[in-house]
Amino acid sequence: MYSVKEIKKGLEEKKFSTVEIVKEYLEKIKKEDKKIKAFITLREDEAIKEAIEVDKKIASGQELRLLEGLPVGLKDNIATKGLKTTCSSKILEDFIPPYDASATIKVREKGGIVIGKLNMDEFAMGSSTENSAFFDTKNPWDLSRVPGGSSGGSAAAVSAGFAPITYGSDTGGSVRIPASFCGVVGLKPTYGLVSRYGLIALASSLDQIGPFGKSVEDCIYGLEGVQGFDKKDSTSKDVKLPDYFEEIKKGIKGLKVGVPEEFFGQGIDKEIKKKIEDNIKILEKLGAHIERFSLPITDTGLSAYYIISSAEASSNLGRYDGVRYGIRAEDYSSFEELIVKSRTEGFGEEVKRRIMLGTYALSSGYYDAYYKKAMIFRKKVEKLFDDAFDKYDVVVSPTLPILPFKLGEKINNPMEMYLSDTFTVNINLAGVPAISVPAGFSKEGLPIGMQFIGDKFSEDILFRFAYALEQELKLDLDPWKEGR
Ligand code: GLN
Numbered sequence: 001m002y003s004v005k006e007i008k009k010g011l012e013e014k015k016f017s018t019v020e021i022v023k024e025y026l027e028k029i030k031k032e033d034k035k036i037k038a039f040i041t042l043r044e045d046e047a048i049k050e051a052i053e054v055d056k057k058i059a060s061g062q063e064l065r066l067l068e069g070l071p072v073g074l075k076d077n078i079a080t081k082g083l084k085t086t087c088s089s090k091i092l093e094d095f096i097p098p099y100d101a102s103a104t105i106k107v108r109e110k111g112g113i114v115i116g117k118l119n120m121d122e123f124a125m126g127s128s129t130e131n132s133a134f135f136d137t138k139n140p141w142d143l144s145r146v147p148g149g150s151s152g153g154s155a156a157a158v159s160a161g162f163a164p165i166t167y168g169s170d171t172g173g174s175v176r177i178p179a180s181f182c183g184v185v186g187l188k189p190t191y192g193l194v195s196r197y198g199l200i201a202l203a204s205s206l207d208q209i210g211p212f213g214k215s216v217e218d219c220i221y222g223l224e225g226v227q228g229f230d231k232k233d234s235t236s237k238d239v240k241l242p243d244y245f246e247e248i249k250k251g252i253k254g255l256k257v258g259v260p261e262e263f264f265g266q267g268i269d270k271e272i273k274k275k276i277e278d279n280i281k282i283l284e285k286l287g288a289h290i291e292r293f294s295l296p297i298t299d300t301g302l303s304a305y306y307i308i309s310s311a312e313a314s315s316n317l318g319r320y321d322g323v324r325y326g327i328r329a330e331d332y333s334s335f336e337e338l339i340v341k342s343r344t345e346g347f348g349e350e351v352k353r354r355i356m357l358g359t360y361a362l363s364s365g366y367y368d369a370y371y372k373k374a375m376i377f378r379k380k381v382e383k384l385f386d387d388a389f390d391k392y393d394v395v396v397s398p399t400l401p402i403l404p405f406k407l408g409e410k411i412n413n414p415m416e417m418y419l420s421d422t423f424t425v426n427i428n429l430a431g432v433p434a435i436s437v438p439a440g441f442s443k444e445g446l447p448i449g450m451q452f453i454g455d456k457f458s459e460d461i462l463f464r465f466a467y468a469l470e471q472e473l474k475l476d477l478d479p480w481k482e483g484r
Contacts, residue, residue: 001028001161003214004070004221011058011069018051018058018069022113025071029116029162037137038147038157040076041084041117047071050113067225068111073166075154076117077124078209079198080104083114087200088132089122091326091346101198102233103167103209103226110225115163118153122348123317124169124202126150127177127420130411131350138407139181140479141447145404148178151212155182158212159479165222166212171202172305173399173424175210176436180399180449183438183477185219185466186212188424190456191431192237194223195230203312204235206305206428214477216437216467220244223459239457247460248467253287255461258392260295263423268401275440275448276398282472283396283465295388295395297381297426304374304381305425306418307361311371313351314358320346353414378429385430389455394465397423399436399449423451433459437466438475 002010002021010016026044033039054069074080077087079097081104086092100108107114121131129137129152137152139145140160147156151168155178158166168175170188179186187210194209201207211222229238259280264273284290322328322342329341347355361370388395400420410417427434432453439450450469454462 001025002164004164004218007070007164008064012064014058018054019048021069022047022051022071022115025115025163032160033162035138035143036140036156036160037135038118038153038160038162039073039116040086040088040119040134040153043083043114043116047113047115054111054113065111067107067165067221070112070165071115071163072107072112073116073118073154073157073163074104074114075120075151075166075168077120077169077200078103078167079200080114080117083117085117085200087123088120088134089346089348089351090133091320093327095325097198099198102195102230104198106226106228112165112225118151118157118166120153121150122351123200123313124150124171124174125313125350125354127173127417128410129153129178130407131348133348136407139404141183141445142404144406145446146181146407148181148404150174152178154212155179155184155186158182158184158214159477161480164213164218165225167209167222167226168212169199169202170208170210170428171206171309172428173421175212176399176424176434176449176451177420179212179436181404181447183447183479184212184214185216185435185437186210187219187223187435187459187462188427188433189223189227189459190433192235193239193433193457193459194226195233195236197230197232201316203309204316205312206309216248216463216470217245219435220463242460244460244463248463250464251286252283252464252468254289255393255464256289256291256391257283258388258395259290259292260395260397261292262295262298263397267422268398269403271442272398272401272403272448276396276450279439279450279469280396282469286468286472291392293388295384297384298422300377301381301426301429302418302422304377305421305429306357307370307374308378308429310354310358311362312358314355314362317351317355322346350414381426381429382431385432393454393458393461395453397451397453399423399451403442403446403448427453432456433462435462435466437469438473438477440473440475
């Protein structure tokens with residue numbers, strides 16, 4: 001389909017109208033999403049109405065805003081006023097928010113046209129989108145494989161050409177993991193750069209909304225569409241926002257890259273390791289200085305992440321009780337039974353597992369042994385990243401240690417599923433940004449992602465590296481291409 005720039009240019013030069021573009025994407029989705037199943041809800045009539053308004057603006061010669069006329073997809077945990085927002089959970093199956101998330105408002109204010117809501121793991125818990133209560137999303141590169149998760153619908157939609165920009169959320173890797181598996185660019189911004197207001201919480205101290213695009217430039221448009229201070233989110237930061245498009249022109253000459261040896265050790269797929277090492281050589285050729293160092297956080301970080309995120313989730317999900325939010329069980333004889341039954345019927349297995357784990361870790365008898373220890377380790381992770389960024393402009397790693405796996409392969413083994421997140425979770429614990437960029441393909445033709453991690457609010461540097469690599473690799477990222 002089209003890049004963001006192609007759509008913007010086409011609209012400005014009146015090569016096509018907004019209505020034509022929006023209809024083209026909607027038609028494609030209706031025809032081809034039967035195979036992929038990225039969308040939970042399509043927003044057709046309203047999207048076309050909005051497109052008509054944009055066309056009127058164009059006809060009257062008004063200047064177009066950043067995302068004007070662009071079809072945008074949102075993960076189904078980002079609140080949309082009047083449009084179903086399910087979190088891929090039975091408990092919110094019929095939930096129609098009375099308000100928009102701040103990110104939704106920003107996208108709309110910049111002229112973006114929301115065309116639908118995208119499938120995900122229930123309450124964003126998972127790495128494969130198989131925890132959706134509704135259906136599995138397929139990887140466009142191989143329909144027998146998972147798209148990654150939890151924002152699998154958002155990544156698959158961009159990969160399949162259903163929208164030029166989509167948004168997901170990343171608590172422990174949920175933007176970067178599916179970006180890597182689907183061969184698209186995905187950014188987890190610095191904690192506080194994008195408002196969380198109206199993002200249905202998984203773990204509030206870790207959650208960030210992040211954009212997906214087919215290219216680094218599209219991903220920049222995506223970030224510019226939602227970033228910036230919001231007084232409705234007390235963790236939102238008021239920082240100066242760089243001009244990323246200017247920044248990426250600077251290249252990476254003279255910048256310092258740290259390569260953490262723990263991210264290349266045991267358990268990593270050989271093809272992935274080789275591809276990332278090859279790409280590191282490319283960075284060197286482009287003038288970056290490479291240095292190997294030790295960042296001993298991978299294993300303990302994973303445990304700390306699952307304790308902290310489950311603890312926060314157990315508290316955040318307390319509101320779904322069939323009274324304040326959520327479907328209500330039909331048969332009950334007491335108030336307590338109403339709550340127990342509603343939650344039993346409404347939540348899936350993984351959600352229940354995390355609520356149990358989180359409640360246990362926070363209980364008075366075990367708090368010191370688990371939650372407190374995890375929080376101490378979280379401080380250590382922050383410190384280690386701080387030290388790393390005193391020396392390096394970025395740290396690089398594979399996004400995941402494994403290739404996209406088969407549907408059903410890990411769903412009955414939660415521990416194995418959790419291991420997919422080994423390289424992504426520490427970034428959220430530290431609150432720093434990271435981007436996943438397509439790094440190449442395995443012999444079987446499955447996408448491999450490379451992760452660039454930066455200091456807080458160094459998205460400009462991440463984009464510089466991602467763009468430099470993209471321009472060198474010139475990968476063909478169309479999974480639908482004839483002969484594939
Ligand atoms: N896979 C991780 C988890 O299941 C990440 C989730 C996320 O980032 N939302 O918790």
